[in-house]
Amino acid sequence: MTVVTHDPGQSRFTATVDGVPCVLDYQLQGDVMAIVHTGVPSQVGGRGIAAELTKFALDTARGKGWKVRPLCSYAEVYMRRHPEYDDLRA
Known part of the structure; x- marks a missing residue:
C-alpha cells in the first residue's frame, strides 16, 4: 500500500x-475537481501507483x-x- 498525501495549497x-x-494534479473550480495530470515516472511505473493516486483523489x-x-x-x-x-462525474 502506497501512502498518498493531499496538498490542497498545491492542488x-x-x-x-x-x-x-508521483503526482496527481487537479484544479478546483467551485465544487468541481478537474483532474488535469497523473504522473508516475517510468522507474516506478507498473505498480498501480497511478490507480492509488486516482482512487485517493x-x-x-x-x-x-x-x-x-x-x-x-x-x-x-x-x-x-x-x-x-459514476455519481461523482461533473
Missing part, C-alpha cells in the same frame, strides 16, 4: 515510492462533496473502469 496528491515522487472528492471532471486520460479510463465513481 496535488503525492505518493513517494522508492524516493521517486476520488475518495477525497466524495468526502468533500465535490464532483469530478477527469480531463487527464488516465483518470478518465479509471473512472470508466470503476463505475462506483
Whole structure:
C-alpha cells in the first residue's frame, strides 16, 4: 500500500515510492475537481501507483462533496473502469 498525501495549497496528491515522487494534479473550480495530470515516472511505473493516486483523489472528492471532471486520460479510463465513481462525474 502506497501512502498518498493531499496538498490542497498545491492542488496535488503525492505518493513517494522508492524516493521517486508521483503526482496527481487537479484544479478546483467551485465544487468541481478537474483532474488535469497523473504522473508516475517510468522507474516506478507498473505498480498501480497511478490507480492509488486516482482512487485517493476520488475518495477525497466524495468526502468533500465535490464532483469530478477527469480531463487527464488516465483518470478518465479509471473512472470508466470503476463505475462506483459514476455519481461523482461533473
